[in-house]
Amino acid sequence: MFSISLTRDDWSLHRKGAIDQARHMQKVKEAIKQNLADIVSEQSIITSDGKKLVRVPIRTLEEYRFRFDPNSYPQVGQGEGGSKVGDVIGRVGPGQGPGQGKQAGDQPGIDYYEAELTVEELGQLIFEDLELPNLEEKRLRELESEAVRFTDIRKHGPFANLDKKRTIRENIKRNAKRGNPRFGELKNDDLRFKTWERDVKRESNAVVIAMMDVSGSMGTFEKYISRAFYYWMVRFLRTRYDHVEIRFIAHHTEAKEVTEEEFFTRGESGGTRASSAYQLALQMIEERFDPESWNIYPFHFSDGDNWPSDNDLCRRLAEQLIERSNQFGYGEIRQGRYTYQSTLMHTLERINSPKLVTVTISDKVDVYPALRRFFGPEAREVARV
Amino acid sequence: MSKMTPAQLAQLEARIAEVWEVGSRLGLRPFPTHFEIVPATVMYEIGSYGMPGRFSHWTHGKAYQVQKTLYDYGLSKIYELVINTNPCHAFLLDTNTVLQNTLVVAHVLGHSDFFANNAYFARTSRRMLDTVSLNAERIERYEFEHGETEVERLLDAVLSIQEHVDLYASDEEDEPAETPTARQPKPYDDLWRYDRSAEPRNPDPSPRRSRRRPAEPARDLLAFIRDHSPILDDWERDVVSIVRAEMQYFIPQIQTKVLNEGWASYWHARIMRELDLSADEHLEFARLHAAILQPSPRRLNPYYLGYQMLLDIERRHGERHLFEVREVENDISLIRNYLTRELVDELDLYLYERQGDELVIVDKDWEAVRERLIGELGGNQTPVILVEDGDYEGNLELYLRHSWDGRKLDLDWAEKTMEHIYRLWGRRVWLETRADDESRLVLSYHPREGHKQHR
Incomplete structure (x- = not known):
């Protein structure tokens, strides 16, 4: 057989x-998107150099079924002889949750699936539908910087563009083929002309002025939230726009322009006079960013704990800023401890302008909604009104 | 790693014939078996789907990714892949050496013999390769007709309860337990059977509804949902049927994992020793055999446990008795009938649990080990869920009961699973279980009101 x-x-x-x-x-990606609010404010990402891989727990891809509580019962294992009660046979990392993998007793300590992705991939998911709102077309200066680049050589063309070097070389080459390598007896066939392309660069000039309160009242949480927001905002602008300038202003009672690195790392102390930052921003616009040719986006993050005597000035300056800007964003970080509205938020909200957008953040997960409120499709809806 | 050359293929072919001859001389009676040489990608694909040609679903893709990663990092090598069909189909990796594949062939011979002779496989379909391909085609058609998302969501739900089928339930719909119009059986009914096919299946609309309350609590959740769900369309019921039929096919393999692997390992060891191998090959075989039977401190290696138990049975009862074991036992009965105190000590089996960040041995008592093994093996790791009522409160709600055996359910997972069941039933879903031996706990789910716990 x-x-x-x-x-x-x-x-x-x-x-x-x-x-x-x-x-x-694809489902992993969808799951990540659903969890962006949690992921965006993940400390390990904000403090990373942007190159490392991020591990994202994905609970929605668990294959749920009826099972016994994995933590209630011991598992069977096999020793190599002579094991005793009390012997430690292994460890599980402290970060790992309880439970097991798919097979009972397969990998104690791992109860969810983790996806790995780079900060860049994560950024793409976060920024998918974000953009600078309210870019006003009429002021969008299409700086048609017309550069002429010679890119090709042809046998025909205007004599003004004659490429003499190449023409002579062609002539000598032709003569050489007939055994007489010298210049002379120029024919039309020897002529070489340069042709060019017009290089039109369109630049929509935009500047984002990032202002942050670094006063003593800004606790660890408040600073962390402002930085998390600005971290993603800066990444977003750099990913999406080639020609966006970003200026950084740190303030307590005084404001000064700082480098990006200082902005993200330095802490200060002292009281708070937000007007100092607004003043500096206005000065910056005055000197370098003419609203006729620039789209201007000031953002300010603070705990709102402003000196009361400063509020009137703040409001006047903010109004001037709004007048010159496409959108003014104010984020106030209030963590539980205050129940009343701060004086600064109260002051700013009296300004009646659709270009003023404010958010209140009281939890880590509010950072992502804040990004969306300033840059998401919802913001564009508001701006259009 | 390079592929097998034609010369190596010829060598392997000769080896296969030799293995088969030794096997039949020693008393094995396998199915005719077809070996196919495949690249690694195909190997781990078949491994993650359970069989070639099965329907598409992201869970298969997830398994595939795990297999692929393990393989790419050199952490795992699928040693053997064999499908219970007649003729039996087995797959060999084309990057294996001749010796590795010879070992796999000897191992496969053991499985093929087990499939053909173990009682628990007597009722499995031996044409399953064709069946799963046809099933996959039907599901693909439903994707075309109803959208991939729709089919995926349905499969998500059905697969979450795929373990809850009854191997011994008939494929036909249950006869009505009691209907007012039921005819009393008469002695010569058989003679009139031709007549019955002409009758409408449900002459009265009410019996269908009354059958929603099973006379006995029903174990076959999938069959019950297929037959009685108030909301599923015909094509959706068909998808439930497909998943159920495929699961019924896989159940005997779950029931006999330890015995089946033990049997295959026992025979690959015996047959390899009978072959005329070079010294190098002997060494390579010894290394592979040790790797396959490596005990693991954290989880049960079914090859090791089964192999050691069979050696012990052979020592105590003789070789002939082994064939009887292979015919009548499954994992549960094997452990109950043959695991001894001496063997638990010899194999150094223990119970461990997590204490803080450490995994600590907590018990070495042989009876405790035996009870836990029985709880983990042969499908006992799946809680028994019974359908009590498909018309609960006269409102077509589904009332399920977890048959309590002292082990607590994972309530988070149970709640998520109930959401899946709701997708299939469309009415409030109830689940009765216990918080501990004394206190009853009833969960309910409806999307409008969310999850509720009733004590």
């Missing part, structure tokens, strides 16, 4: 597994 056989077929077109794997990866 014929009972065994052996074959080798061509499996090169077989890729069902790869297709379902791709679907799985």
Whole structure:
């Protein structure tokens, strides 16, 4: 009886597994998107150099079923002889939750699936539908910086563009073929002309002025939130726009322009006079960013704990800023401890302008909604009104 | 790693014939078996789907990714892949050495013999390769007709309860337990059977509804949902049927994992020793055999446990008795009937649990180990869920009961699973379980009111 056989077929077109794997990866991405609010304010990302991989727990891709509580019962293991009660056979990392992998007792300590992605990939998901709102078309200076670049050589063209070097070379080459390598007896066939392309660069000039309160009343949480917001804002602007300038202003009772690095790392102390920052921003606009040719976006993050005597001035300056800007964003970080509205928020909200957008943040997960409020499709809806 | 050359293929073919001859001389009675040489990608694809040609679903893709990663990092090598069909289908990796593949062939011979002779496989379909391909085609058609998302969501739900099928339930719909119009059976009914096919299946609309309350609590959740769900369309019921049929096919493999792997390992060891191997090959075989049977401190290696138990049975009862074990036992009965105190000590089996960040051995008592093994093996790691009522409170709600055996449910997971069941039933879903031995706990779910716990 014929009972065994052996074959080798061509499996090169077989890729069902790869297709379902791709679907799985897509679901991973969707799951990440649903959890962006949590991920965006993840400390390990904000403090990273932007190159490292981020591990994102994905609970929605768990294959739920009826199972016994994995923490209530011991598992069976096998020693190599001579094991005793009390022996430690392994460890699980402190960060890992309880539970097991798919097979009972397979990998104690891992109860959810983790996806790995780079900060850049994460950024793409976050920024997918974000943009600078309210870019006013009429003022969008299309700086048609017309550069002429010679890019090609042809046999015909205006004599003004004659490429003399190449023409002479062609002539000598032709003569050389006939055994007489010298210049002379120029024919039309030797002529070479330069042709060019017009290089039109369109630049929509925009500047974002990032202002941050670094006074003593800004606690660890407040500073962390402002930085998390600005971290993603800066990444967003750099990813999306080639020609956006970003200026950084740190203030307590006085404001000064700082470098990006200082902005993200330095802490200060003292009281708070927000007007100092607004004053500096106005001065900056005055000197360098003419509203006729620039789209201007000031942002300010603070705990709102402003000196009361400063509020009237703040409001006047903010009004001037708004007048010159496409959008003015104010984020106030209030963590539980205050129940009343701060004086600064109260002051600013009396300004009646659709270009003023404010958010209140009281929790880490509010950072992502804040980004969306300033740059998301919702913001554009508001701006259009 | 390079692919097998034609010369190596010829060598392997000769080896296969030799292995088969030794096997039948020693008393094995396998199915005719077809070996196919495949590249690694195909190997781990088949591994993650359970069978070639099964329907598409992201969970298969997830398994595939895990397999691929493990393989790419050299952490795992699928040693053998064999499908329970007649003829039996087995896959060999084309990057393996001749010796590695010879070992796999000997191992596969053990499985093929087990499939053909173990009682728990007697009812499995031996044409499953064709069936799963046809199933995959139907599901693909439903994707075309109803949208991939729709089918995916349905499969998500059905797969969450796929373990809850009854192997011994009939494929036909249950006869009505009690209907007012039921005819009393008469002695010569058989004679009139031709007549019955002409009758409408449900002459009275009410019986369908009354059958929603099973006479006995039903274990086959999938069948019950297929037959009685108030909301599923015909194509959706078909998808439930497909998942159920495929699961029924896989259940015996879950029930006999330890015994089946033990049996295959026992035979690959015996047969390899009978072959005429070079000194190098002997060494390579010894290394592979040790790797396959490596005990693991954290989880049970079914190859190791099964192999050691069979050696012990052979020592105590003789070789002939082994064949009887392979015919009548499954994992649970194997452990109950043959695991001894001496063996638990010899194999150094223990119970461990997590204490803080450490995994600590907490018990070495052989009976405690045996009870836990029985709880973990043979499908016992899945809680038994019974359908009590499909018309609960006269409102077509689904009332399920977890059959309490002293082990607590993972309530978070149970709640998520109930959401899936709601997708299939469309009415409030109830689940009765216990918080501990004394206190009853009833969960309910409806999207409008969310999850509720009633004590």
